[in-house]
Amino acid sequence: MNSDERRQKIIVAAIEVLLEKGVAASRMNDFVSASGLSKGGVYHHFDSKENLLIGVLxxxxxxxxxxxxxxxxxxxxxxxxxxxxxxxxxxxxxxxxxxxxxxxxxxxxxxxxxxxxxxxxxxxxxxxxxxxxxxxxxxxxxxxxxxxxxxxxxxxxxxxxxxxxxxxxxxxxxxxxxxxxxxxxxxxxxxxxx
Incomplete structure (x- = not known):
């Protein structure tokens, strides 16, 4: 999986988490777990919840x-x-x-x-x-x-x-x-x- 595919996978996983929990209750650990990637892999693409939410938006x-x-x-x-x-x-x-x-x-x-x-x-x-x-x-x-x-x-x-x-x-x-x-x-x- 290349970098763009990993980024897209993280965004898709984040959308699923947001649909389940909403923005306020969601945490970076939820996004990491849902993505199936390592914490470092997620943070490589999105260094904060805010940046990941911007990616989703x-x-x-x-x-x-x-x-x-x-x-x-x-x-x-x-x-x-x-x-x-x-x-x-x-x-x-x-x-x-x-x-x-x-x-x-x-x-x-x-x-x-x-x-x-x-x-x-x-x-x-x-x-x-x-x-x-x-x-x-x-x-x-x-x-x-x-x-x-x-x-x-x-x-x-x-x-x-x-x-x-x-x-x-x-x-x-x-x-x-x-x-x-x-x-x-x-x-x-x-x-x-x-």
Missing amino acids: EHLMGNVLDPVNMQIDTTQSAYLQLQGMIISREEIMIEMSAYNQIFLDFFVQARSLPIFREKINSQYIVAHTHIAKLIQLGIKQGEFKAATDADAIAAGLRGVFDGIGIALSIAPEKINFPHSAIQSALALIRGITK
């Missing part, structure tokens, strides 16, 4: 963002591009819903760990900016109402998905996931169309 965020098309085609309908982006996230949302509790734990950690806040913030800004640009394009194309606040709608769309994620962890029996998130987001977009 980067891994999960890469899985969320990498498959999403962040290109804007100014010759195509902004509404259809935004609708397509929302609908295409269904498969990703289903896959990532297994990690919902880890993401919620990471949001809590972001309050006290600046590196977490920076990483989550950078992911948020990328998505927010992309959505706002699509809305601005839709205004320019005459598809969306001229008085639409692109930043407010972009924040609202993010809030729909974040809020449904929180609700999913509290009352999963009440959430038809991801259908509820997608339909709520599409309703918000329909509300700004002309």
Whole structure:
């Protein structure tokens, strides 16, 4: 096993531990045990729990963002591009819903760990900016109402998905996931169309 494979093995093992115990209760010894590697082998790649958690966060965020098309085609309908982006996230949302509790734990950690806040913030800004640009394009194309606040709608769309994620962890029996998130987001977009 090469170095990259060992690093990946540690991250996958850490995710399993985090799903079982949560961020606060997990210890480096738990990650070492779950990885099947020596303590020195784990510490070679991650010298602290915080650094390992950052590795997990980067891994999960890469899985969320990498498959999403962040290109804007100014010759195509902004509404259809935004609708397509929302609908295409269904498969990703289903896959990532297994990690919902880890993401919620990471949001809590972001309050006290600046590196977490920076990483989550950078992911948020990328998505927010992309959505706002699509809305601005839709205004320019005459598809969306001229008085639409692109930043407010972009924040609202993010809030729909974040809020449904929180609700999913509290009352999963009440959430038809991801259908509820997608339909709520599409309703918000329909509300700004002309």
